[in-house]
Amino acid sequence: MTAFNPPTGVLLGQYIPGTKAWDKARAGLCITATEIAAVMGLSPWASRFSLWHKKAGLPTPPFETNPAVEWGNRLEPVVAQKFADEHPEIELRTTGTWRHRDREWQRATPDRIAQDRLVEVKTSPFGDGWGPSGSDELPIYYRCQVQWQLDTLGLDVCHVALLVSGHDYREYVVEYDETDAKVMRGAAEEFLNDVRQGNRPPIDGADATYQTIRVQPVGREERDVEISAEHAADYDIAQQAYRAADTELTRARGQILDAIGTGYRAVHGDRRIAYRTVKDDGTTLALQPYRGTSA
Template sequence: MPETAPPPLAGELLGQYTPGTPEWEAARAGLCVTATEIAAIVGLSPWQSRFSLWHKKASLPTPPFEATPEMEWGTRLEDAIATKWADSHLDYLPCPTGTWQHSERTWQRATPDRLIHPNPHDVLTPTGPVAIFEAKTAATADGWGPSGSDEVPVHYRCQVTWQQDTLGLFAPAHLAVLIGGSDYREYVIEYHEADARLLRSAAEEFLASVRDGVRPPIDDSEVTYRTVKAQPAGRDDVDVEIPAELGDRYLDAVEQHRIAEAAKRQAAAEVLDQIGTGYRAVTAGRRIAYRTVRDGRTHSLTPYRQKDAA
């Protein structure tokens, strides 16, 4: 943490809004880029695609937002994670904040989970926020390095860099995560101007594409597929000619999917036959899949992810 008074922030506080309210939506709407959106622009978000975000910014139809249980519990546990961090950093307090925008680049916005302030019990410490704090939850440790490192999933690194750059709060940011409900870890993320410039450039190019009506190409993500489905309204009883290459590629993908599904079904049946009344299938000590049971009979066979199977 810095020992001297921080310079004036480059960000301006727009307000403190409750997520999901009209005021919160308005602060994130239009031709601006928030910290949770920048990863989608550079193709690194697990939740949004560049295609889906483009349609949102262009005020075109997008799939309805559906809060997942993971999102709900992430919100519910935010205070607990921040309190845990404060218990180990007694000279500082992670305080709730609101939505900020850069004072010059007003399209650049961010809503950090907390801003770290000096604890008022230490009168020698300068007042004002000194760093950004983020609280996260995760089901597994995929992408998370050891506590004390800076190894966090890349989309969170993009988010934190964007927050630091928006507020002009360049001190190392602090991120704490609760993995699987009991594995608590802390990380420190340095600000890198070169990374921030790359994100800024990508955001400006993206916003220009929205203004110019230049839609991104369709990618293979689920959210892009749902965005395409949300576009047309109604149905006309007409035939629409499509390129022969696209038609062949679609039919080939359908056939390959059918073949893959059949192969998976057969392999799963053979694995279950081998397991019998057991729980896990292993090969030379490596976990392959596990069997779930309902009402005394097999319900499903679920593969272990490679990292979890070790």
């Protein structure tokens, strides 16, 4: 078995996710591997706006688990064991929360560590954004996470073990990219400076931004608030566009549902577009899109 070469990062400790100790290790003015994609404006779960409020100690929506998160956590040790079975020459170890040896604010909590490399474990219902097994094609937000982990720990390679749809096992190899890491570090430092100086990011269209705005005010005063002509016009235009898009979406749904008939899935080539759910009597309940499509 290959000798274990420790990373150059500083191990802060091994914490159970969700505990106070775990939260403390990730709190304050630091950027973790799961946050760097939000800093870059590339996260599907958080925005620069929502992360800024979190780092500034302002109200943010509470984290709510869902089946994807639950089963991702449940399956992590199973997928990690599959990787270990495929690579008996590598000693796979659990790890903890790390910081960069020089940059105390740079944090990462990789899933596993194996000799001189990291191993990340992921699950995906449909595999959207993932390339063929053996490639380095990851969704951009996971690539950010992996590069941040490698940069934090001072390592050069990360293996990603992925389970798609509960049965399709794949592996990816991502090498450290110094240029990408430098860009992310610069963006993270600028972001943290904005937090210190109170420079709030602009409001964008991310749902995380809207949900963060929702939890800021508490209570209601019986008063009118004058808004700008620009904000009023922007809202009116967006509402009109939404109604028009909703009408077009209903038409597109009708076309697909009509084409499916008594079938189950709508496909185009090797792409699944949408699927039909039914009531107990066999009539249509709904047309559901596959991830990455709009049905």
